[in-house]
Amino acid sequence: MDRFPPPVSGALPLAGHLVEFIREPVELIRRGHREVGKLFSLRMPGRRAVVLLGNEHNRFFFAETDKKLSIRTAYPFFVRMFSPEFFFFAEMDEYQRQRKLVLPRFQGAQLDGYVTTMREETAEFQRRLGDSGEFDLISEFGPLVMRIAARCFLGPDFGTRMDRDFFAEFRRFSAGMNPVVPAGLPLPSVIRSNRARDRLRAVLGGMIRARREHPVDPPDFLQALAGATYEDGTPVPDLILINLILLFTWAGHETTAGHISWAMVDLLSNPAELARVRAETAEGPIDMAAVRRLSHLDDCLHESERLHPVAHVLLRQAAETFELDGHVIPEGTMVFAAPSVSHRLPEEHSHPDEFRPSRYAEGREGKLERQALIGFGGGLHRCLGVHFAYLEMKVVLATLLRDYDFELLDPDPRPVPGPHTKWPDSPCRVRYTRKVPAVV
Numbered sequence: 001m002d003r004f005p006p007p008v009s010g011a012l013p014l015a016g017h018l019v020e021f022i023r024e025p026v027e028l029i030r031r032g033h034r035e036v037g038k039l040f041s042l043r044m045p046g047r048r049a050v051v052l053l054g055n056e057h058n059r060f061f062f063a064e065t066d067k068k069l070s071i072r073t074a075y076p077f078f079v080r081m082f083s084p085e086f087f088f089f090a091e092m093d094e095y096q097r098q099r100k101l102v103l104p105r106f107q108g109a110q111l112d113g114y115v116t117t118m119r120e121e122t123a124e125f126q127r128r129l130g131d132s133g134e135f136d137l138i139s140e141f142g143p144l145v146m147r148i149a150a151r152c153f154l155g156p157d158f159g160t161r162m163d164r165d166f167f168a169e170f171r172r173f174s175a176g177m178n179p180v181v182p183a184g185l186p187l188p189s190v191i192r193s194n195r196a197r198d199r200l201r202a203v204l205g206g207m208i209r210a211r212r213e214h215p216v217d218p219p220d221f222l223q224a225l226a227g228a229t230y231e232d233g234t235p236v237p238d239l240i241l242i243n244l245i246l247l248f249t250w251a252g253h254e255t256t257a258g259h260i261s262w263a264m265v266d267l268l269s270n271p272a273e274l275a276r277v278r279a280e281t282a283e284g285p286i287d288m289a290a291v292r293r294l295s296h297l298d299d300c301l302h303e304s305e306r307l308h309p310v311a312h313v314l315l316r317q318a319a320e321t322f323e324l325d326g327h328v329i330p331e332g333t334m335v336f337a338a339p340s341v342s343h344r345l346p347e348e349h350s351h352p353d354e355f356r357p358s359r360y361a362e363g364r365e366g367k368l369e370r371q372a373l374i375g376f377g378g379g380l381h382r383c384l385g386v387h388f389a390y391l392e393m394k395v396v397l398a399t400l401l402r403d404y405d406f407e408l409l410d411p412d413p414r415p416v417p418g419p420h421t422k423w424p425d426s427p428c429r430v431r432y433t434r435k436v437p438a439v440v
């Protein structure tokens with residue numbers, strides 16, 4: 001097929017680009033851009049693969065999702081972790097039905113209810129930190145984010161039902177995600193993940209049944225799900241409800257912990273920007289009204305999303321053969337978008353490698369810069385938890401930066417190698433000293 005997009009160099013005889021993709025996907029895609037441009041191919045054993053870069057191609061990628069490009073068949077490991085006919089693995093009608101159940105819980109005033117939990121968990125985190133010391137960002141932010149998600153989605157009593165095992169169990173479940181190896185391969189990590197999934201399902205099922213027998217008022221996230229029906233009044237099967245809770249806890253924990261860690265690194269490496277954020281957080285408790293005023297922190301978080309998108313590649317599969325830029329993309333081809341590379345194209349972002357939150361300032365240019373960000377995806381499947389994640393990152397960072405002085409002990413960390421979520425590689429430690437008495 002000579003109209004297939006040209007390949008990047010470096011394919012090995014049998015493995016093609018697979019080994020390099022597993023080790024350093026971002027470097028490989030950057031080289032593809034340098035050598036070929038914004039549309040090129042990778043050689044993967046037994047599969048065709050192409051990479052799309054830049055704003056125009058990103059628009060195509062999201063606009064054609066569920067049309068020429070399928071998200072349903074793109075992440076096969078997801079079916080094993082959850083189930084067929086669940087969320088974006090389901091037919092469009094069923095996906096929309098399930099999405100409508102939860103969308104309101106992540107919008108508008110509903111989000112305000114999570115702020116109290118986020119503040120309480122951050123205060124508890126600070127109690128554990130004490131007045132001074134050192135910590136590795138991802139090792140500490142990981143459990144903090146997990147606790148926040150568990151309490152927001154499972155309620156205050158999740159700890160008594162799950163105890164510390166919940167976190168270990170959840171990590172085992174999550175470690176079964178592997179975007180590269182074939183879904184059916186019985187790797188030890190996959191077997192452990194399946195067992196953890198089954199145990200988590202049993203506990204979550206018990207919690208849902210308990211809420212039906214003993215409802216809480218006002219209803220929280222779990223209560224709302226326990227009593228949920230579809231629009232036509234049909235009850236929602238328990239397996240769908242359980243999977244939704246697993247999905248939200250899973251989809252948000254490594255990603256959010258990674259993003260907060262990068263934001264911390266970026267702010268501590270840019271004292272002038274940090275000073276502006278501190279000025280916004282100087283007074284009073286970090287409640288919803290305060291969060292709404294944190295516009296510079298918001299810009300900084302967007303800049304960290306641009307420079308270090310933790311979901312560094314997104315995947316679709318060609319649902320039919322189509323033409324793009326004069327090339328032919330056959331049905332079945334894996335199609336990648338790569339925020340990690342697109343976000344730093346010099347022709348689309350000025351000073352692409354510099355931390356410049358002012359690029360999002362009011363006005364047309366600032367708006368265009370924001371629209372070019374795809375760290376949370378785009379179109380219909382844009383991250384359902386984006387507002388939750390931004391809220392959480394603001395509450396945690398604003399509180400910590402208000403109350404502590406930090407120093408970055410491992411400057412300029414590299415992203416963790418490999419195909420998974422790209423957080424800063426350890427060690428990435430900070431030293432901290434409390435500067436004000438706690439305000440809770």
Ligand code: HEM
Pocket residue numbers: 071088099247248249251252253255256257259310311314315374375376377378380381382383384385386388389
């Ligand atoms: C910094 C944190 C996060 C990042 C970077 C992130 C990133 C993403 C991205 C890139 C997608 C689109 C995937 C694709 O198009 O292939 C996505 C989808 C999704 N995310 Fe997030 N996410 C984050 C936090 C969260 C949180 C906190 C939740 C839930 C509470 C969540 C739930 C979801 C769900 C349910 C989808 C699927 C949406 C759909 O297909 O309709 N995410 N996320």
